[in-house]
Amino acid sequence: MKLWMDVMRDLESVMANHEVVFDAWAEGGVVGVVLGPLVFGTNKLSQGARTLRVTESPTVTYDPNPEVYRRLGVEAPPAPERKLPEQRALFEKTLQSAADHGFAVSLMYADSGAGPGGKGHYLIDDHALRARAARMIDTVEHYPMAQGAVMDGPEWGYEIAAHHMNHRSYIFHDLPESGAPVCAALGYDYKALVAAKDRLFDRLHKLDARQVRLHRGGGLLGAFHMLGADPDLLTWMKFRSASMTSYLRRLRQTIDAHASRPIKLSIGPRSAAFAPLTGMEMGALGGFMDYLHPKHYFFHRGFDGFVGTVYRWVETLCAWNPGLSDADALGVVEALFGIELPGVEQRVDFESALSPEFFKEVVTQETRRALAAVDDPTRLVPWLDTGRFPHDGDPMSARDLRMLLEAAGSAGLERFLYHHQGNLTPGEWVVMSQVCGREWNPRSSPYHPADELIL
Numbered sequence: 001m002k003l004w005m006d007v008m009r010d011l012e013s014v015m016a017n018h019e020v021v022f023d024a025w026a027e028g029g030v031v032g033v034v035l036g037p038l039v040f041g042t043n044k045l046s047q048g049a050r051t052l053r054v055t056e057s058p059t060v061t062y063d064p065n066p067e068v069y070r071r072l073g074v075e076a077p078p079a080p081e082r083k084l085p086e087q088r089a090l091f092e093k094t095l096q097s098a099a100d101h102g103f104a105v106s107l108m109y110a111d112s113g114a115g116p117g118g119k120g121h122y123l124i125d126d127h128a129l130r131a132r133a134a135r136m137i138d139t140v141e142h143y144p145m146a147q148g149a150v151m152d153g154p155e156w157g158y159e160i161a162a163h164h165m166n167h168r169s170y171i172f173h174d175l176p177e178s179g180a181p182v183c184a185a186l187g188y189d190y191k192a193l194v195a196a197k198d199r200l201f202d203r204l205h206k207l208d209a210r211q212v213r214l215h216r217g218g219g220l221l222g223a224f225h226m227l228g229a230d231p232d233l234l235t236w237m238k239f240r241s242a243s244m245t246s247y248l249r250r251l252r253q254t255i256d257a258h259a260s261r262p263i264k265l266s267i268g269p270r271s272a273a274f275a276p277l278t279g280m281e282m283g284a285l286g287g288f289m290d291y292l293h294p295k296h297y298f299f300h301r302g303f304d305g306f307v308g309t310v311y312r313w314v315e316t317l318c319a320w321n322p323g324l325s326d327a328d329a330l331g332v333v334e335a336l337f338g339i340e341l342p343g344v345e346q347r348v349d350f351e352s353a354l355s356p357e358f359f360k361e362v363v364t365q366e367t368r369r370a371l372a373a374v375d376d377p378t379r380l381v382p383w384l385d386t387g388r389f390p391h392d393g394d395p396m397s398a399r400d401l402r403m404l405l406e407a408a409g410s411a412g413l414e415r416f417l418y419h420h421q422g423n424l425t426p427g428e429w430v431v432m433s434q435v436c437g438r439e440w441n442p443r444s445s446p447y448h449p450a451d452e453l454i455l
Helices: 011-015 018-027 066-072 085-100 126-142 177-185 190-204 209-215 219-226 231-258 306-320 326-337 347-352 356-371 398-410 426-436
Strands: 002-008 030-036 039-047 050-060 104-108 148-151 264-267 415-418
Touching (some): 002 426, 011 018, 011 039, 018 030, 018 085, 030 415, 126 148, 126 231, 177 190, 219 326, 306 347, 356 398, 398 426
Parallel strands (some): 104 148, 148 264
Antiparallel strands (some): 039 050
16 A cells, blocks of 8 residues: 655645655655645644644745636736745745655645636536636646646535534535526526425424334435435435536546646545535546545544544434434434444444444445445545544544554555645554555654644
């Protein structure tokens, strides 16, 4: 197994000592790096046990090339006022060193700072799509050492908890009136989908324990009847997938048609169990994306974590349905997503959900599902986040990391993408370097993981 390393936000921390860092990473089994967003200027702000990276007057690392935007018929974004030539030169030297080390170099958020798009919904507005594609092309073409661009979304929502109501991940805000033209363009009845969404919201507030126990193990048909046998509900799910797949395919085609050289395009959906709900049909995406980066985030609490997401669904369903037990609510989630958490029956059990059986069963299943979406296992490079504070979630130890890698490796995984080097702990690096390359020796190596707990 080999790994890619994510350099997120704080570019300077790697730039300042990049030769030592890259030498150690190469020795430890790193074969790719992902860098971005591409801005300079970060400061530390201590907040309790954590360190937040906050950006003051962020400065983009390059000036836009107007010719690229003319090529796509869109307006170029303005150049940054501060040029910071020394930082730019050092960043380019850092990228070149990464390429010289044999790393595959990809740029995260390559579309950040795109020029003005159209006035329509981004999923169907051609001008908005070309503005995004132009920025991605411009970014990657500016840095010849880079092979591609990594996207984190877009996606439809997947959370039902109340505290997500003002967040993009809240599922019941997915069909605002601005989405009506998207439905029409793809041949869907907008009002019917909204009505199905509203009926699902109502149904999830009126779940009957007897019906849950009857249908929870009944596969697709059981879950279908558990949720009221509503055909428009499945149509809504189909729309979510069709809209995202269509948009991402058109974006891919636009980039291919206008870039001066091939650009490898990657996207990071949720884990295989939750990806369909977000509209990320990984089987389809595997046909035209170069790499898939499903989120192998298994921590509790925080955001985007597997255990935490299941917990929030169970907690919310119990709050909406006082007659449901924790086990009943968990049965609803298991029926919807095809998952089982070994040893978990009550909410308190989530605190110890990351058992050896969890990694053997759940991680294995999620890995095998994701691998089925690609024709070459090296094209599947899941995001992986553990350590002291993964995505605001509960800690996952180096032991957890080892069990995760062993289970995923046994299932056929050959690559993963660690998120991110600013949070990398010594214990994690010992495990990863041992599994993927030569084990790191902290007493003799000039490199030491940042371990700064950066958001």
